[in-house]
Amino acid sequence: xxxxxxxxxxxxxxxxxxxxxxxxxxxxxxxxxxxxxxxxxxxxxxxxxxxxxxxxxxxxxxxxxxxxxxxxxxxxxxxxxxxxxxxxxxxxxxxxxxxxxxxxxxxxxxxxxxxxxxxxxxxxxxxxxxxxxxxxxxxxxxxxxxxxxxxxxxxxxxxxxxx
Numbered sequence: 001x002x003x004x005x006x007x008x009x010x011x012x013x014x015x016x017x018x019x020x021x022x023x024x025x026x027x028x029x030x031x032x033x034x035x036x037x038x039x040x041x042x043x044x045x046x047x048x049x050x051x052x053x054x055x056x057x058x059x060x061x062x063x064x065x066x067x068x069x070x071x072x073x074x075x076x077x078x079x080x081x082x083x084x085x086x087x088x089x090x091x092x093x094x095x096x097x098x099x100x101x102x103x104x105x106x107x108x109x110x111x112x113x114x115x116x117x118x119x120x121x122x123x124x125x126x127x128x129x130x131x132x133x134x135x136x137x138x139x140x141x142x143x144x145x146x147x148x149x150x151x152x153x154x155x156x157x158x159x160x161x162x163x
Contacts, residue, residue, distance in 0.1 A: 080117045096162040122147040
């Protein structure tokens with residue numbers, strides 16, 4: 001009887017392990033597909049339009065933007081890109097011109113963000129920067145968006161990286 005119970009427990013643990021493995025594989029493949037989609041996405045603002053049209057489009061950006069959009073607007077004076085990764089991750093390569101404010105320091109250093117500029121947060125894959133939008137909104141900072149896919153999608157799209 002004792003051996004039968006041990007066998008049932010072992011089979012139950014094996015079933016749990018299989019389910020967890022499948023969940024990890026699904027999450028990884030879904031994340032990879034999202035990064036690929038972001039790398040291939042098109043610009044979300046009318047770059048060829050006049051400066052005022054682009055400025056108006058920036059004000060209406062959705063909560064998350066793709067890497068092509070960030071590349072199209074990153075050199076504008078009314079756009080600030082903030083990399084929320086650690087200093088060592090930032091040093092390994094980031095969007096050119098991005099400033100580094102680690103996620104855990106966002107609220108404390110929110111005063112460093114220009115009030116008139118559109119703030120675009122980025123990280124490695126977009127998860128931390130998405131959370132950073134929530135953090136800043138809770139602290140009363142509005143109009144912040146994040147870059148989907150992070151620096152991984154940025155690199156996959158063949159865009160320049162600064163070290």
